[in-house]
Amino acid sequence: MSETQESKSFFRKHWEGYKEFWGERFSFLDNYSRFLYPEKPLPHWDSSVVEEFIASDPVYGPTLKTTRKAANFGAVGAAVGAVSTAACAWKWSKSPHGAALSFAFGAAVGGTFGLEIGSHWYQLYRLDTMASQVKFYEWLQKRA
Known part of the structure; x- marks a missing residue:
């Protein structure tokens, strides 16, 4: 293991694995990122x-x-x-x-x-x- 992997806490390693696991399964949500996180905010x-x-x-x-x-x-x-x-x-x-x-x-x-x-x-x-x-x-x- 590399030093960065060893220095991470138990919970941080599991949280990153959890995020990666569900990020792959809900990758279709990236299609909506232009609406959820626009480059510039919408005008009033x-x-x-x-x-x-x-x-x-x-x-x-x-x-x-x-x-x-x-x-x-x-x-x-x-x-x-x-x-x-x-x-x-x-x-x-x-x-x-x-x-x-x-x-x-x-x-x-x-x-x-x-x-x-x-x-x-x-x-x-x-x-x-x-x-x-x-x-x-x-x-x-x-x-x-």
């Missing part, structure tokens, strides 16, 4: 910038617009789920921490169901929503 953007992209791109703009409409279903579902489960928990237990936990759980479950309903309502399974989001990301980088 808001809904007016998104509307500008939607108007400028005839291929991916309508898909992004439809995706944004479907996200409203998720927001409404999260609000309804949070309030209704917290109200039921409060009605039956009068427990503040129970109501708070059920509020959070109801928001998560209601948001998930809302997104599913929106996805089917707007038939997003027929559209390539990821491609439209990637094109928006690239457009935003070029714009900066």
